[in-house]
Amino acid sequence: MRSSVHKDKSSTARNDREKTMHQVERAIFDLRRGLPVVIGAGETRVLVQAVEGAPEAVAARLAERAGGKPALVLSRHRLSVLGVTETKAPARLPLPAGLECRRMMALAFGATPEASLGRESLADWRARLTPASQADRAALVLMRRALLIPSALVAKVEDAHRDAIDAEVAAGSLLMVPAEQAERCLDGTTGMLKRVSEAKIPLVEAFDCRFILFREPDGMREHVAVVIGDPRKTAAAVPLRLHSACLTGDLFGSLRCDCGDQLRNAVAEIEALGGGVLLYLAQEGRGIGLANKLRAYTLQDAGLDTVDADQVLGFGDDERRYSVAVDMLSALGIHRVQLMTNNPGKIAALAEGGIEVVERQALYGSLNDHNRRYLNAKAERAGHLLDGVLDSPADGGR
Numbered sequence: 029m030r031s032s033v034h035k036d037k038s039s040t041a042r043n044d045r046e047k048t049m050h051q052v053e054r055a056i057f058d059l060r061r062g063l064p065v066v067i068g069a070g071e072t073r074v075l076v077q078a079v080e081g082a083p084e085a086v087a088a089r090l091a092e093r094a095g096g097k098p099a100l101v102l103s104r105h106r107l108s109v110l111g112v113t114e115t116k117a118p119a120r121l122p123l124p125a126g127l128e129c130r131r132m133m134a135l136a137f138g139a140t141p142e143a144s145l146g147r148e149s150l151a152d153w154r155a156r157l158t159p160a161s162q163a164d165r166a167a168l169v170l171m172r173r174a175l176l177i178p179s180a181l182v183a184k185v186e187d188a189h190r191d192a193i194d195a196e197v198a199a200g201s202l203l204m205v206p207a208e209q210a211e212r213c214l215d216g217t218t219g220m221l222k223r224v225s226e227a228k229i230p231l232v233e234a235f236d237c238r239f240i241l242f243r244e245p246d247g248m249r250e251h252v253a254v255v256i257g258d259p260r261k262t263a264a265a266v267p268l269r270l271h272s273a274c275l276t277g278d279l280f281g282s283l284r285c286d287c288g289d290q291l292r293n294a295v296a297e298i299e300a301l302g303g304g305v306l307l308y309l310a311q312e313g314r315g316i317g318l319a320n321k322l323r324a325y326t327l328q329d330a331g332l333d334t335v336d337a338d339q340v341l342g343f344g345d346d347e348r349r350y351s352v353a354v355d356m357l358s359a360l361g362i363h364r365v366q367l368m369t370n371n372p373g374k375i376a377a378l379a380e381g382g383i384e385v386v387e388r389q390a391l392y393g394s395l396n397d398h399n400r401r402y403l404n405a406k407a408e409r410a411g412h413l414l415d416g417v418l419d420s421p422a423d424g425g426r
């Protein structure tokens with residue numbers, strides 16, 4: 029009797045968890061489509077919309093629907109670009125009535141935000157900043173998961189508007205997600221990664237390969253394990269490469285980075301070592317997504333380095349998390365590895381996830397005139413161990 033009550037409770041909890049996860053996932057799609065969603069934190073409701081691509085008068089319309097004044101929630105990285113370095117947390121910036129959309133976007137991710145401040149000084153704007161609420165912070169997390177610019181247009185739902193908003197939520201025309209669930213949507217969901225399908229794919233650099241596809245529980249991202257040879261036969265640690273997706277470099281051979289060379293070199297190296305695994309992770313642009321990586325490239329063309337460019341867009345140095353890689357390794361029964369990387373962050377992340385990194389092996393692409401500045405910035409700003417490639421003669425950009 030007791031155990032069936034316990035079972036009922038745990039299956040109800042699982043159903044509730046799956047329902048809210050589903051809501052969060054749907055909210056992310058609505059935000060990507062430019063629609064508003066509601067974030068609930070206790071009794072508070074906040075109406076939220078993405079900033080990028082927003083149509084003219086969006087702030088006024090959102091405020092009219094919610095009753096509260098419109099504001100921009102800015103990440104701590106964006107705040108520091110605006111000169112607000114005293115806070116390590118996101119903040120809310122109230123928007124003046126009638127602010128043009130173009131200027132709102134410039135505040136959120138423009139290269140020269142000063143132009144959007146109008147006649148007021150930065151100090152005037154800063155004086156109006158208030159700490160972000162839990163719902164505001166959750167809005168930023170949703171934007172990140174949606175691979176949108178991490179800045180949110182928000183308006184608090186006032187009491188007089190609450191019934192109308194609740195009615196829209198009940199009718200299904202507006203989605204509402206609890207702030208705690210939204211805040212957790214970037215965390216890994218240990219043990220819930222689905223192994224979906226697999227096939228043999230012979231590669232030029234390694235003939236005996238099997239591609240195994242894993243899907244995250246919310247269905248939003250898929251990652252591939254490329255198993256080369258039979259790693260179980262490797263007596264010592266399994267040769268492993270964690271490779272973050274780079275469409276431009278991996279597929280098109282972009283000269284702006286070293287990714288394509290590293291990818292192919294890793295496959296060849298694993299093959300030479302008698303087998304191992306390459307995890308191809310859906311972490312385009314160090315986790316900011318392709319749209320934002322292209323924005324960051326344009327900022328780099330204007331003179332910023334790779335770290336500062338991401339920060340102008342509101343991101344940190346590196347937005348990747350590796351819990352999904354740890355889950356994939358567990359699913360493959362791999363616990364001791366020889367990691368091919370120049371990035372100390374990857375070693376630390378695996379160790380934190382309980383994977384023993386017995387050895388690090390450097391893995392270089394080639395240096396050219398187009399990627400020299402990028403590689404230098406990775407070494408100097410992000411601590412990547414790139415002496416071996418930066419000291420080599422450049423191939424001149426082909």
Ligand SMILES: Nc1nc2c(ncn2[C@@H]2O[C@H](COP(=O)(O)OP(=O)(O)OP(=O)(O)O)[C@@H](O)[C@H]2O)c(=O)[nH]1
Pocket residue numbers: 270271272273274275284285287290311312313314315316321324325334338368369370371374402412
């Ligand atoms: N945001 C941003 N991402 C970039 C830029 N250039 C390359 N990337 C991305 O950086 C990531 C590089 O991935 P990896 O090669 O796996 O990792 P790494 O951090 O360089 O470390 P290694 O293991 O030493 O190669 C890919 O997701 C690329 O898309 C850039 O200028 N800006």
Ligand SMILES: [Zn+2]
Pocket residue numbers: 274276277278285286287288
């Ligand atoms: Zn690349």
